[in-house]
Amino acid sequence: RKEVEQDPGPFNVPEGATVAFNCTYSNSASQSFFWYRQDCRKEPKLLMSVYSSGNEDGRFTAQLNRASQYISLLIRDSKLSDSATYLCVVNIANDYKLSFGAGTTVTVRA
């Protein structure tokens, strides 16, 4: 079983729509959670960390459900520039290693 699993999508949505997707992780000792964004053929960049109580950053909302071992990302009022692959990233406490999901592709159309 993969440590981090994501629905690859693609999620095709019109501008202004809301899109949400989840990521599941297998290790209950996971401590830190992140969403990275990766544009086509470019390097991943941190979008936001995910905190236990959930957090927002502008149009982006991240949630953590430790009981069910998943995190989610919601994008409101989608923009064309939100088109990208979103990587779910998990870190186990006191471990150097980040575990990356394969990514969820979002395409926002005009």
Place this chain on the structure above:
Amino acid sequence: DADVTQTPRNRITKTGKRIMLECSQTKGHDRMYWYRQDPGLGLQLIYYSFDVKDINKGEISDGYSVSRQAQAKFSLSLESAIPNQTALYFCATSENRENNEQFFGPGTRLTVL
């Protein structure tokens, strides 16, 4: 200027050739990493280093070697390239503390024929 740079950006080589990928950073970070990315898979860690001359194997180190002779530089070598090493390779850096953001270089697209 980019904080994390990689050279070359693209490389096509033949089976059996020795290849070196270079990574340089100006962020002053102690930790450096090499990943490969294949379509449909998450980034896989090849090697990582927490300090000069500190070398640690990641998930998929077979067929690769690394060198960390300076804080700012971390090089990845393929001693004898094979076609299934065709992938996108990323270098990353982070500060010397847990659960910390990693900053990625622009990637090297390597094709082994």
